[in-house]
Each structure stands twice: as C-alpha cells, then as structure tokens.
Amino acid sequence: MGRAIRKDTIAGYLFLLPNFLGFLGFVALPVVFSLFLAFSHWDLLSGAAGIRWAGLENFRLLVGDPWFLSSLINNLIYSFFTVAFSLIIGLLMALLLNRHVFAKSALRTMFFIPYVVSMVAISAIWMAILSRFGPVSELARTLGVENPPIWLMDPTFAMPAIISLGVWNHAGYCMLIYLAALQGVPRELYEAAEVDGGGAWAKFVSVTVPMISPATFLLVITQMINSFKVFAPVQILTQGGPGRSTTVLVYYIYRTAYQNYRMGYASAMAWVLFAMIFIITLLQWQGQRRWVNY
Amino acid sequence: MKRSIVLLIALLIAAMPAWSAGRQEAPAAAPEGPITLRVWGGVPEENGPADVIAAFEAANPNIRVVYTRYVNDDQGRLRMDTALIAGGQVDVFFTYRTDILARHAQAGNALSLDALAAADGFNMQEAFGDLSFATFNNGVYAIPTNKGPQFFMVNKDMFDAAGIPVPASWTYQDYRRIARQLSSGSGQNRVYGVMYPNWPQLFLLGAQAALGPNSFLRPDGTSNFTHPLFREFIELRRAMQYDDRSEVPYVEVVSQNLADATEFLTGRVAMIYTGTWRVRNITDPAAPHNFKTAFVPLFTMQPNQQRLYNEGSLGDWAMIAQDTRVPEAAWRFIRYWATEGSDPMVAKGGKIPAWTAYPVERVTEAMLGPNAAQLFDVASFERVVLQPELFSYQPNNPLAVSIYNDVRTVVKEEVELLLTGRQNLDRTVTAIDTRTNDLIRRAR
Numbered sequence: 090m091g092r093a094i095r096k097d098t099i100a101g102y103l104f105l106l107p108n109f110l111g112f113l114g115f116v117a118l119p120v121v122f123s124l125f126l127a128f129s130h131w132d133l134l135s136g137a138a139g140i141r142w143a144g145l146e147n148f149r150l151l152v153g154d155p156w157f158l159s160s161l162i163n164n165l166i167y168s169f170f171t172v173a174f175s176l177i178i179g180l181l182m183a184l185l186l187n188r189h190v191f192a193k194s195a196l197r198t199m200f201f202i203p204y205v206v207s208m209v210a211i212s213a214i215w216m217a218i219l220s221r222f223g224p225v226s227e228l229a230r231t232l233g234v235e236n237p238p239i240w241l242m243d244p245t246f247a248m249p250a251i252i253s254l255g256v257w258n259h260a261g262y263c264m265l266i267y268l269a270a271l272q273g274v275p276r277e278l279y280e281a282a283e284v285d286g287g288g289a290w291a292k293f294v295s296v297t298v299p300m301i302s303p304a305t306f307l308l309v310i311t312q313m314i315n316s317f318k319v320f321a322p323v324q325i326l327t328q329g330g331p332g333r334s335t336t337v338l339v340y341y342i343y344r345t346a347y348q349n350y351r352m353g354y355a356s357a358m359a360w361v362l363f364a365m366i367f368i369i370t371l372l373q374w375q376g377q378r379r380w381v382n383y
Numbered sequence: 384m385k386r387s388i389v390l391l392i393a394l395l396i397a398a399m400p401a402w403s404a405g406r407q408e409a410p411a412a413a414p415e416g417p418i419t420l421r422v423w424g425g426v427p428e429e430n431g432p433a434d435v436i437a438a439f440e441a442a443n444p445n446i447r448v449v450y451t452r453y454v455n456d457d458q459g460r461l462r463m464d465t466a467l468i469a470g471g472q473v474d475v476f477f478t479y480r481t482d483i484l485a486r487h488a489q490a491g492n493a494l495s496l497d498a499l500a501a502a503d504g505f506n507m508q509e510a511f512g513d514l515s516f517a518t519f520n521n522g523v524y525a526i527p528t529n530k531g532p533q534f535f536m537v538n539k540d541m542f543d544a545a546g547i548p549v550p551a552s553w554t555y556q557d558y559r560r561i562a563r564q565l566s567s568g569s570g571q572n573r574v575y576g577v578m579y580p581n582w583p584q585l586f587l588l589g590a591q592a593a594l595g596p597n598s599f600l601r602p603d604g605t606s607n608f609t610h611p612l613f614r615e616f617i618e619l620r621r622a623m624q625y626d627d628r629s630e631v632p633y634v635e636v637v638s639q640n641l642a643d644a645t646e647f648l649t650g651r652v653a654m655i656y657t658g659t660w661r662v663r664n665i666t667d668p669a670a671p672h673n674f675k676t677a678f679v680p681l682f683t684m685q686p687n688q689q690r691l692y693n694e695g696s697l698g699d700w701a702m703i704a705q706d707t708r709v710p711e712a713a714w715r716f717i718r719y720w721a722t723e724g725s726d727p728m729v730a731k732g733g734k735i736p737a738w739t740a741y742p743v744e745r746v747t748e749a750m751l752g753p754n755a756a757q758l759f760d761v762a763s764f765e766r767v768v769l770q771p772e773l774f775s776y777q778p779n780n781p782l783a784v785s786i787y788n789d790v791r792t793v794v795k796e797e798v799e800l801l802l803t804g805r806q807n808l809d810r811t812v813t814a815i816d817t818r819t820n821d822l823i824r825r826a827r
Contacts, residue, residue, distance in 0.1 A: 133468070221639065242634035330796060330799045331799035
C-alpha cells in the first residue's frame with residue numbers, strides 16, 4: 090500500500106469515527122446490554138449494583154404470561170392486515186396515478202401526506218373521525234345502522250380501527266415506491282402483450298405484477314418490520330383496550346419497562362420480538378426466489 | 384484498524400465501572416466554600432420553585448441551588464432516575480407517587496432523614512402527620528410538601544335548582560339518587576349527574592376508600608377481590624352509566640378523550656370526581672361561567688363506615704439522594720420548602736402544604752383567588768379540601784406496591800369487557816380475582 094493511499098485510508102476512517110462512536114455508544118452497547126439484561130432481573134432504580142442474574146427465568150415466565158401471548162397474537166393480526174392492505178391500496182393508488190389523470194402531482198402529494206404527518210396528530214384526527222358523533226358513525230346512521238358501535242371502545246372494532254389507521258398512514262409510502270416501479274416497466278412488454286391479444290387484466294397479472302415484484306418484496310419486508318413496532322396509536326387511542334384487544338408487543342414492553350420498572354423481563358420480550366422479526370424476514374428472503382423477478 | 388476498534392471497545396467497557404462506581408462512594412465531608420445543591424423536581428420553575436429557591440438562597444448565602452425540572456411522566460421520570468442512579472448529579476429530588484417513593488427508598492437511592500431531623504430538633508410526624516407511606520425499615524425517607532385530597536366538585540346552582548342541599552357527607556344510596564335527579568336530556572344534549580376521569584383504579588374507589596390501604600390483598604397475601612364491596616362498587620358504576628344514565632359512560636370518556644373540566648364548566652355534568660389541581664380551572668379567567676362550585680367528600684359504602692380513605696395522599700415528596708455530599712444543606716433546603724418557605728408554592732403552584740402549622744386562610748386566599756365568593760362555596764372548600772386529616776388508601780406494603788400497576792391494568796381490561804357487554808358482573812369479578820392471584824404468584 091502506498092503512503093498516499095494509506096493516508097487516505099486513515100483519513101477515511103477518521104471521518105467515519107464520529108458516526109461510529111455514536112453508533113457504538115447509542116446503539117451497539119445498549120443492544121449488547123439489553124441482551125445481557127434479558128437474562129437478569131433489574132429494576133433500574135437500584136443502579137448497576139441491583140442487576141441480578143436470572144438465567145432463563147424471564148423467558149420461562151413469558152410462556153405463561155397472558156399479556157405476552159395476547160399481544161403476540163394481536164401483533165400478528167395487526168401486521169398481516171396492515172401490510173396486506175397498505176400494499177393493495179398503495180398499488181391501486183399508484184396504478185391510478187400512473188395513468189394520465191387530472192391534477193396528478195396534487196393527488197400524489199395528498200396520498201403521501203399521511204406518511205409524513207406525526208403519528209400523534211394522526212391519532213388525534215382519527216379519534217375525532219371515529220368518535221360517537223364523528224363522520225364514520227354518522228355515515229353508518231345514514232346507512233340505517235341505528236346504534237353504531239363506539240369504534241375505539243368496542244372489543245370487535247378497536248383492532249380494525251387501529252389497522253385502518255396504520256393502512257392510511259403507510260399506503261402513501263407504498264404508493265410512491267410502486268409508482269417508481271411502474272415507471273420502470275418497459276412499454277414494449279405491454280405492447281407485446283397487446284399483440285398477443287392480452288386484455289387489461291391479463292396485462293396486469295402477467296406483466297405488471299411480475300415486473301414490480303422487487304418493489305413488492307422490498308415493501309413486504311420493510312412494512313412487516315415497521316408494523317411489528319406499532320406503538321403510538323395504541324398508546325394514544327386505546328391504551329391496549331378495550332380488554333386486551335389492542336395490546337401489542339411494543340406497548341406491553343413499554344409498560345413493563347417504564348411503568349413497572351422490570352427491565353430484564355422487558356428486554357427478554359424485546360429480544361423475542363427481534364427473533365420473530367428476524368425469522369420472518371429470513372423466511373421471506375428464502376421465499377422470494379419463487380416469486381420475485383429481477 | 385481492527386485492533387484499534389477492539390481497543391476502543393475495551394476502553395469503553397473499562398470505563399463502564401467508573402460510571403457505576405459513583406454511587407458506591409460514601410458521602411464525603413462537605414466541601415469548603417459555597418455549596419451547590421442540585422435539586423430535581425416536576426414543578427416548572429416559574430410556578431413557585433424559583434421563588435422558594437431565591438428566598439432560601441437569601442437566607443443561606445453559602446448555598447446555591449440549581450433546579451432541574453423533569454416532566455412528571457414516564458419519560459421524564461426515566462430521565463430523573465437515570466441521573467439519580469448514575470450518581471453524583473442529584474442532591475435533592477421530588478417524587479409524586481407513593482409507589483415510586485417506595486421503589487426509590489427500597490432501592491437505596493434515598494437517605495433516611497431521621498438523623499438529620501433529630502440533629503435539627505425537628506419532629507417530622509408532628510409537622511406532617513401520618514408518614515407511614517415514607518417509612519421503610521423504621522426510617523423516614525421523604526417529607527411531603529403537598530396535601531392532595533380528592534373529592535367531588537359540584538355545580539351548586541344545579542343542586543339549588545333541584546332543591547337538593549349540598550351534602551357534607553353521604554352514603555352511596557344518596558349519591559346515586561342525587562346523580563339521577565341531576566341528570567336530564569338525551570343524545571348529545573344529555574346532562575349527566577357525575578363524571579370520573581378514566582383512571583382504572585377508580586373502579587375500585589368506593590371499596591378501597593372504605594377498606595383502606597392494601598385492601599385488595601388479604602392478610603395472607605392472596606387476592607381480596609371477592610370482598611363484596613369491590614363487586615358492589617363496580618356494579619354501582621356500571622348501573623349508573625347504563626341503567627340510570629346518570630354517569631358519563633367510561634367508553635365515551637376514553638373514546639372521545641373527554642376533559643372533565645370542560646364538561647363541568649359548560650354545565651354538561653353536575654359533579655366531577657377530581658382533586659386540588661382542578662381548582663385553577665374554576666378560577667381561570669379564560670373559562671368564565673356563572674355558577675358556584677362546591678366541594679363534597681366521597682360517599683360511604685357501608686352503614687357504619689368509620690373512616691373514609693382517600694385516593695389522594697400527602698404528596699410531592701422531597702427526598703435526599705443517598706450519595707449527596709451535602710446532606711445537611713439538602714435537609715435544610717427540603718425542610719424550608721416543606722414548612723416556612725412554602726408560600727410561593729401555594730400562591731403560584733396551587734399546592735396545599737402538608738405542614739400542619741400552615742395557616743389555612745392563606746391557602747384559601749391563594750387557591751380560590753379574588754373572586755372566591757362568587758365562584759365558590761368557600762365553607763365547603765375549607766371543610767372538604769383543607770381541613771380533613773388525610774388518610775390515603777394508596778398501597779404501602781411491598782407486595783401490593785409491586786403489583787398495583789398490573790392490578791390496575793387487569794381491572795381496566797376486565798371492566799372494559801363488562802362495560803362493553805362482553806361479560807357479566809360475576810365473570811368480571813372472578814376474572815379480576817383469578818388474574819390478581821396469578822400476578823401474585825408470578826411476583827414471587
């Protein structure tokens with residue numbers, strides 16, 4: 090290695106150093122620490138001296154914890170429906186915008202806005218929309234439903250309400266990614282399909298869907314990971330209720346750590362959550378060979 | 384390059400014990416020269432603390448006080464807790480809940496105050512009354528700077544119009560009847576007799592108020608939720624929400640995020656269950672209203688109920704950090720704040736000093752403001768809010784404290800299923816009882 094090159098290398102690493110130090114201090118060490126905590130009991134307030142080794146006890150307790158089990162199930166339901174509907178609606182919006190429509194860029198901005206608005210503001214809006222005398226209930230009354238449920242306080246409808254909010258929040262982002270993907274589909278393919286006598290549906294199924302499958306794959310993975318982290322709407326709108334119907338993992342982890350000061354148990358849950366996301370992502374990575382075309 | 388990264392990590396790990404070592408140091412001798420006292424509290428500086436501190440510094444020229452305000456919520460407390468356990472950054476800190484006070488005292492973050500008080504010739508029990516909530520292993524770890532009873536605030540004009548005298552004490556039957564009499568209208572224009580905040584523990588209110596601290600546990604440490612009073616009170620709240628329609632339904636309070644102050648000031652409810660913090664909404668010139676507010680204590684649940692325990696308690700507890708280097712100065716400061724220095728906290732912070740010697744009329748004047756006679760039934764304020772000896776039912780045994788948060792969540796979940804018609808009263812009470820026993824088993 091020449092002198093100049095070595096000097097450049099050192100300079101390069103030095104430029105990386107501040108970022109790396111930040112990463113080390115605020116991400117890497119806490120992650121390692123939380124892994125250690127997952128095998129300990131710690132109430133935070135007694136400081137480092139109060140950490141007691143617990144072995145696998147936290148994980149054993151998890152198995153019989155009704156809150157953990159129902160938040161796990163709720164999380165799976167939330168993730169599945171939020172991701173599915175975000176993608177479908179995002180794709181429909183992208184298909185609409187990909188044609189020559191009136192006020193295209195205005196519409197695109199409108200669809201995208203929910204994604205950049207703060208979750209707290211979104212939650213406040215949805216609370217008003219879904220309240221007893223809000224527009225959704227009024228619409229239901231106009232349609233002949235005499236006593237529409239109080240959506241956010243109904244064990245059947247609270248989770249669908251949180252899911253709708255998640256979809257509304259993320260569909261715009263999916264739309265944007267899909268729009269880019271759609272514009273990358275070569276026109277010749279459509280023309281060839283037309284020559285072969287394919288109708289609109291056949292073109293969509295045989296050309297569009299396979300051609301944008303890399304975008305779908307990207308979205309499924311990122312949206313799935315995102316959806317497992319759902320917290321703010323639950324904290325603001327339902328506090329996990331009514332009953333346990335909207336208690337999700339991150340909400341339960343938060344409650345365990347910062348309200349009950351059980352850092353070890355909360356860390357154990359966080360690592361289980363991580364393992365789950367990791368496994369799901371791995372499975373998707375395996376599965377992609379069958380349906381993603383590059 | 385790799386080796387230097389390893390070295391860096393090693394250095395960081397090596398530095399970690401230094402971070403935790405701070406707290407183990409024995410308090411060293413007080414340093415010479417001016418002393419700096421670092422105080423952490425939840426009250427914004429301009430709402431009293433700045434004035435208390437200025438007066439204290441004037442009287443103690445060798446002590447300088449640095450006040451750090453933390454927001455008294457989960458995140459804010461985490462910030463304060465972190466500073467506290469990191470060591471060497473906090474001399475005096477305030478906590479606002481008895482369970483958090485207990486956690487700090489038991490975790491060894493606070494100094495027992497008995498020796499400091501004795502050296503000062505100060506009798507804490509005489510000055511503040513019942514300190515059982517701050518007593519652990521025979522030591523007192525905190526002194527209260529605020530008295531925070533809870534009660535009903537009632538719209539006296541609505542009582543007058545219905546020909547009902549404002550009661551000085553009442554049974555739950557009286558309460559239910561009066562709430563029904565004060566309700567009228569329908570749909571969005573319904574005027575309700577009473578409204579509660581959405582706190583889960585208020586579904587246990589009447590029962591705990593009759594039975595006292597830790598009453599959801601039996602003496603043998605199992606759940607006591609089979610006690611008939613819990614069942615009776617949960618049923619009372621359900622029946623008033625759905626049969627009498629005299630209480631604003633809990634599901635409405637939560638789903639619309641209804642604010643009791645707004646509902647009360649606009650005349651949509653006749654009574655709200657609340658505490659001292661609501662008084663300032665009544666005196667707020669931005670919320671003009673043309674009725675008088677009176678104060679009524681909680682009702683009794685049993686015919687010969689001896690005592691009415693309160694959800695509120697003595698509070699705003701001042702504690703001294705275990706590793707402070709200046710315990711005497713810290714003691715002098717918290718004693719001053721809690722006793723003769725409390726005027727600014729009354730005038731600007733709306734606090735009621737827990738100090739038994741504090742003149743009552745000064746609190747009335749400061750809290751009710753210049754228009755007290757038009758806005759309030761002052762006699763009922765002094766009778767209900769200021770005078771009573773405050774007996775709190777907040778849990779104070781270690782098991783009860785450690786599971787109380789989870790018990791509240793269990794109560795919330797099961798009562799929500801009751802109120803949304805998913806399960807009946809029997810199943811609700813049984814589920815609360817069974818799940819509480821589970822929590823106890825898991826806590827061991």
